[in-house]
Amino acid sequence: MSSKRKAQGIHQEHNLTGYLFILPLMILFAVFLVYSFYFLFQTSFQSVTISFKNPEFVGLQNYKIILKDLRFLKSLFNTLLLSGANIFIALTLGFLVSVFLGFRFRGVKFFNSLFFIPAMLPVSFIAAVFSSMLEYKEGTINMFFRAIGLEGLAQQWLSDPHLAMFSVMSVSIFLIGIPIMYYTADIATLNTSILEAAVIDGAGLGQILRFILYPLLKNSHKTIALSMLLGGFREMERVYLMTDGGPGGSTEIIGTYIYRSTRSAGSNLGAVSAAAIIVLIVAFIIAFIQIKFFNSKKGE
Amino acid sequence: MDLFKATKAEKWMIKLFIVGLALLWIFPMYSVITNSLKVEGLRNYSYVLTNKINKVPFPYYFVNSFIIALGSSTLVLLTCTLSGFAFSKIEFKFKKIIYNAVIMCLAISGPIILIPFFYILKNLGLYNTHLAVILPEVVMTIPFGVLLMKNYFDSLPSTLIESAHIDGANMWQVFFHIYFPLAKPAMINLGVLQVMWSLQDFLFPLMFLTDSKKFTATVAVNSFKGVYGVTGANLGRYNAALVLIGIPSIIIFACVQKYIVNGITAGAIKD
Numbered sequence: 001m002s003s004k005r006k007a008q009g010i011h012q013e014h015n016l017t018g019y020l021f022i023l024p025l026m027i028l029f030a031v032f033l034v035y036s037f038y039f040l041f042q043t044s045f046q047s048v049t050i051s052f053k054n055p056e057f058v059g060l061q062n063y064k065i066i067l068k069d070l071r072f073l074k075s076l077f078n079t080l081l082l083s084g085a086n087i088f089i090a091l092t093l094g095f096l097v098s099v100f101l102g103f104r105f106r107g108v109k110f111f112n113s114l115f116f117i118p119a120m121l122p123v124s125f126i127a128a129v130f131s132s133m134l135e136y137k138e139g140t141i142n143m144f145f146r147a148i149g150l151e152g153l154a155q156q157w158l159s160d161p162h163l164a165m166f167s168v169m170s171v172s173i174f175l176i177g178i179p180i181m182y183y184t185a186d187i188a189t190l191n192t193s194i195l196e197a198a199v200i201d202g203a204g205l206g207q208i209l210r211f212i213l214y215p216l217l218k219n220s221h222k223t224i225a226l227s228m229l230l231g232g233f234r235e236m237e238r239v240y241l242m243t244d245g246g247p248g249g250s251t252e253i254i255g256t257y258i259y260r261s262t263r264s265a266g267s268n269l270g271a272v273s274a275a276a277i278i279v280l281i282v283a284f285i286i287a288f289i290q291i292k293f294f295n296s297k298k299g300e
Numbered sequence: 301m302d303l304f305k306a307t308k309a310e311k312w313m314i315k316l317f318i319v320g321l322a323l324l325w326i327f328p329m330y331s332v333i334t335n336s337l338k339v340e341g342l343r344n345y346s347y348v349l350t351n352k353i354n355k356v357p358f359p360y361y362f363v364n365s366f367i368i369a370l371g372s373s374t375l376v377l378l379t380c381t382l383s384g385f386a387f388s389k390i391e392f393k394f395k396k397i398i399y400n401a402v403i404m405c406l407a408i409s410g411p412i413i414l415i416p417f418f419y420i421l422k423n424l425g426l427y428n429t430h431l432a433v434i435l436p437e438v439v440m441t442i443p444f445g446v447l448l449m450k451n452y453f454d455s456l457p458s459t460l461i462e463s464a465h466i467d468g469a470n471m472w473q474v475f476f477h478i479y480f481p482l483a484k485p486a487m488i489n490l491g492v493l494q495v496m497w498s499l500q501d502f503l504f505p506l507m508f509l510t511d512s513k514k515f516t517a518t519v520a521v522n523s524f525k526g527v528y529g530v531t532g533a534n535l536g537r538y539n540a541a542l543v544l545i546g547i548p549s550i551i552i553f554a555c556v557q558k559y560i561v562n563g564i565t566a567g568a569i570k571d
Contacts, residue, residue: 013392014392015392017471018390021383021385021386022387024378029402029442032436033405035420040416097318102303105315114322120549124518125518129332130328140334140335181565205306205313205314233409233412237502254412258411258412276413279411283407
């Protein structure tokens with residue numbers, strides 16, 4: 001359908017008009033993005049502080065430093081871990097909830113909105129709420145455990161190095177609003193006669209979910225997985241407000257790593273730029289796969 | 301109608317699952333609300349609303365948030381509608397290459413670009429102004445916005461251009477009189493999304509604003525913690541401030557849920 005539409009359009013060239021239409025975009029991109037890439041690339045070979053005065057050319061040294069920096073490697077790993085948690089929860093819990101909300105029962109509209117609300121709220125807000133909820137002494141979770149006599153379950157959720165990353169990842173459960181949206185849109189276009197046929201053949205709920213609905217929604221799975229993979233590199237406030245990368249760097253992600261390194265006094269921004277370049281390359285590769293996927297879908 | 305026929309027992313399981321999950325959802329809300337009433341009850345709210353925090357009256361943070369949200373939304377609509385139309389309906393040299401390059405920029409995220417943006421904004425003399433947050437937010441949304449607008453214009457017939465050309469209209473007239481009015485639904489979706497994303501933004505205002513008079517509501521959350529501390533009466537005030545910051549987002553969401561859903565799904569699943 002779309003390829004036919006794409007083939008239409010005006011075949012005569014209107015170079016000047018075309019460029020005038022994209023002029024505002026080109027100005028913003030030239031000033032902010034093209035220059036940024038150039039700046040990052042150049043700075044990544046220099047030793048320089050936030051004043052940007054007297055840069056000193058150091059060649060590949062920054063890249064050597066950054067690739068040996070355990071905190072950076074850990075943050076890259078944690079970023080992918082966070083993306084992985086987001087994807088896993090979206091493809092399981094998000095999928096189940098979307099299908100279940102396709103049934104009619106009392107209050108289904110209310111539940112639909114309820115599950116969506118956290119996706120609309122600023123992540124910084126959710127992180128702040130969770131960080132006070134998970135606090136050891138006065139947090140609601142531990143108070144709840146103590147109240148029902150399960151004192152042993154009260155934990156140092158955010159300051160125990162073994163638990164902190166799990167606490168941060170658990171917030172993902174509440175961020176399934178956007179995946180639900182994708183699934184719901186996809187489910188609305190499904191041919192329900194397949195499902196009816198399965199019911200007549202005696203398939204139960206579990207079988208329909210696993211063998212029919214899950215494979216049928218595979219385009220949604222891919223869309224969600226790819227966009228959430230990139231989403232990990234956008235994360236910052238969740239970790240920043242819940243654990244600030246701690247304890248001992250155990251929850252550091254790319255977002256907090258770059259922010260902290262930029263802000264801490266006297267740090268070498270050349271090394272941070274080298275880190276940014278490395279992350280940028282990884283992100284571009286993911287985006288490239290994503291676009292390839294969408295283009296191939298269009299060609300169907 | 302149900303998605304498919306389930307047995308009575310299965311339907312009970314579904315309901316139980318959804319209700320159980322809803323309880324889990326309500327727990328953080330319950331937590332923040334009970335915390336916000338600690339020690340002084342509702343007086344925590346009146347304290348937050350009437351006392352200055354960082355020498356700034358609390359409602360003022362919302363004014364900043366909305367100035368930035370509306371500013372970035374307007375600029376996103378301007379750039380993305382014009383270029384979305386061009387990429388869809390006008391033939392010009394290097395169109396495909398430029399379009400693909402713009403879409404590739406979906407990969408860029410705030411943290412990666414933090415240092416160069418800081419440098420650029422300082423040199424443009426924009427650091428610590430509303431524009432220092434508006435412009436980066438606009439740049440970050442453009443790839444998605446262009447994708448959304450181009451897809452929308454692709455779904456409108458091109459024959460309108462040819463007949464308008466025969467009548468002697470140029471491309472600008474064609475755009476403003478024919479396609480621009482037709483593009484309103486997509487523009488509303490994109491505009492609403494950008495307002496929402498801007499209200500959610502944390503990193504750019506945190507990094508590019510240092511004057512508390514310019515702070516947005518989300519950054520203010522962070523500074524409250526330092527100002528209030530997290531024990532006793534202050535814990536209550538801090539949580540009351542949190543509730544007050546969450547409320548506008550929920551109200552906006554209730555009014556425009558339809559546009560947000562349309563916008564996000566149009567940018568992905570439909571081609």
